[in-house]
Amino acid sequence: MVEGLVIALVAVLCAGALYAASAARVIRQYERGVVLRLGRLRDDVRRPGLTMVVPGVDRLRKVNMQIVTMPVPAQDGITRDNVTVRVDAVIYFKVVDPSSAVIAVEDYRFAVSQMAQTSLRSIIGKSDLDDLLSNREKLNEGLEVMIDSPAVSWGVQIDRVEIKDVSLPETMKRSMARQAEADRERRARVINADAELQASKKLAQAAGEMSEQPAALQLRLLQTIVAVAAEKNSTLVLPFPVELLRFLERAQQPVVEGAGTGRTGRQPSVNGATAQPQSSSGNGSPLPEAEAPLPETRTSEEPAAPSAPTPPAVPSSAEQPFAHH
Template sequence: MLEELVGAAVGVGVAGLAYVTAAARVVKQYERGVVFRLGRLRGNVRQPGFQLIVPAVDRLRKVNMQIVTMPVPAQEGITRDNVTVRVDAVVYFKVVDPAAAIINVEDYRFAVSQMAQTSLRSIIGKSDLDDLLSNREKLNQGLELMIDSPAVGWGVQIDRVEIKDVSLPDTMKRSMARQAEADRERRARVINADAELQASKKLAEAAHQMADAPSALQLRLLQTVMAVAAEKNSTLVLPIPVELLRFLERGAQHPDYQPVERSLEATQPAGEQSVEQ
């Protein structure tokens, strides 16, 4: 009799252990469990930790609650200003309602991927090339709203959307490079012209001051000679100021002006003049 009781107890223990083994489930910290009993949603979402279900009756599906990083395949499109571009992006999203993510959509990852691709093509068609290249933050916000609107019913929340790269045709790259080069050349010419204008104004002011003080021109000439001589050049070109030539011209036109040779002949004695003759 005792042996029968021991055998029954062992049998019950083994059956209980097998039942617990079949019914035990472990939900990780970043997961949530959704239980279906005979195909119908059962109770609340199971929290992380040790959980028990009814074997052969209940079915536990685990849903990852971590943020998912999903790259969006590159999409080709024509912008509003008729430029063919190729744009790829990346979507960050997470599940906020595990039951809705399992019941309302067949595969929420695939659904988010397809919605991101169609939204990206729509954004390309509505935007200009300059917006795609320089105003990405605004486009990212618009793309996020377009994806998040249907994703709310799937129990998914779009955390962030980023346009990763914009590829342009080689002809467009060369055209943009020529445009940038022309713009820089224009700015360089404007800066040079402005510098020439400022320099001419300063030179005009200096010329007026030198006209009031003629000795200043001689001092400036000496400074130029010193600057050239400091380079240890073998040839030195000494310019003659125009003012000096004008001074000599005014002296030649003066009635009291006499050449140097004639003044010397007038001062010599008559005997010496005859001897020379």
């Protein structure tokens, strides 16, 4: 009899141990438990720790409450300005209502992923290329609102949505590169022209100051010579003053005599003839000759100039007579 009681007690203990083992559940800190008893949802959500369920009657679903990082596959689309792009993103979300996440949707992860893809395509079609490249914060906010609206009923809260990369066609990349290069060249030319304008104004002011003080030009010349000579070279550049060149040019021009009276001086020639002077301009070319003087005429009263005596003719040796001794 005692042996039967001991065996029954052992059997009960074993059955209790098996029941406890099958009914005990451990819920981790970042999880929540949802119990379905005979297919009906229990109102109480099991907290982290050890919890008991009825084996064969209750079914426990564990829901992860951590923030989930889900990449959104790259989506091809056409922007509002007819540019084909390929955009991918990443979404951060978490479950705030475990019961709705289990009851309201079959698989909340798959549902959030599909909603993110469709919303990303819609954002691409409503935006311009410049917005996708430079105004991503506004697009991220719009994408977050589009995904969060249906996700609230699933017990899911969208924490953040970020557009990762925007892939452009190669032709569009080259066009944008040429546009950026042209814009930078335009700005460089404008800056260079502005610098030239300012430099010309300063040079004009410096020229005005130097024209009032001629010694300033000489000092500037000496400074230039010192700057050139400071380099370690064997060549010395000596600028030649422009004023000296002008002085030499004026000195080479001959002074024309009688320029005020309109008379032209005559110079006697070697054989007694009167030579007409030839004036030259500053560049050495002869001036036009003056009018030739009229030939002198003699009147009958004036005696003719005596002619020179004719020397006696000297006979040749053949014509000379023989001398008589």
